[in-house]
Amino acid sequence: MTPRALAANGTRVVSRSSIVVNVVAGTHTATRDAGEVSREDPHGRAPCCTLYHQAIELVGKRWTGAILIVMMDGPLRFSEIRVLVPELSDRLLSERLKELEGEGIVERREESGCARVQYALTEKGQALEPAVRALKHWAHAYR
Numbered sequence: 001m002t003p004r005a006l007a008a009n010g011t012r013v014v015s016r017s018s019i020v021v022n023v024v025a026g027t028h029t030a031t032r033d034a035g036e037v038s039r040e041d042p043h044g045r046a047p048c049c050t051l052y053h054q055a056i057e058l059v060g061k062r063w064t065g066a067i068l069i070v071m072m073d074g075p076l077r078f079s080e081i082r083v084l085v086p087e088l089s090d091r092l093l094s095e096r097l098k099e100l101e102g103e104g105i106v107e108r109r110e111e112s113g114c115a116r117v118q119y120a121l122t123e124k125g126q127a128l129e130p131a132v133r134a135l136k137h138w139a140h141a142y143r
Contacts, residue, residue, distance in 0.1 A: 058103060059128065063088050064096055068105075068125070068132050075109065075120035100125070 059065055063085065070076065070084040082093060097119055100106035105125035109118045121128075 058099075058105075059132065061096070061099075063092060064100070065132060065135065067093070067096055067100070068121075068128060069136055071106070071119065071121050071125070072129055072132065075118040077116060077118055081119065 059068065066085045066088065067081060070081060076084070078093065078097070081097075082088065082090065085093070097106060097108070101108055101119075103124075104122055105128070106119050107122050109120055110116075111118060
C-alpha cells in the first residue's frame with residue numbers, strides 16, 4: 001500500500017520509501033532514486049514494477065520458457081534438453097543455459113568419474129515452477 005498525502009499546494013504526494021511522486025492537475029512527475037523511476041497516472045493505476053518486468057523479460061526470452069519447463073522434472077544433460085526441445089539449436093541452447101546459470105536459475109553439474117554434465121534447476125529456478133506451469137496451462141487453454 002502506498003502512503004498518500006496532500007501537500008500544502010494541493011498536489012497529491014505519493015511516497016515509496018525514498019521515491020516521491022507529485023501528481024498535479026492530471027499530470028504526473030517522478031523522481032528517480034536508486035536507478036528506478038516510480039510513476040502513478042491520473043487514473044490511480046499502480047506503476048509497472050521494474051523487477052516484475054525484468055523477470056518477464058528473462059522467462060519470456062526466446063526458448064527460455066521451453067528449457068525451464070522441460071527441466072522442471074529434474075536434471076538433464078545437454079543432449080536430453082535438445083531432444084525435448086527439438087527446434088532449439090545447439091548454439092542457442094548453450095547461450096540460454098549460460099544465461100540461466102548466470103542468473104542463478106540453473107546450475108551446471110559435472111558427474112564425478114566421467115565427462116558428463118547435467119543441468120539442474122537451483123532453488124531459485126524451482127521457485128519459478130508455479131509461474132511457468134501456470135503459463136503453460138494458460139497457453140493450452142487459450143492459444
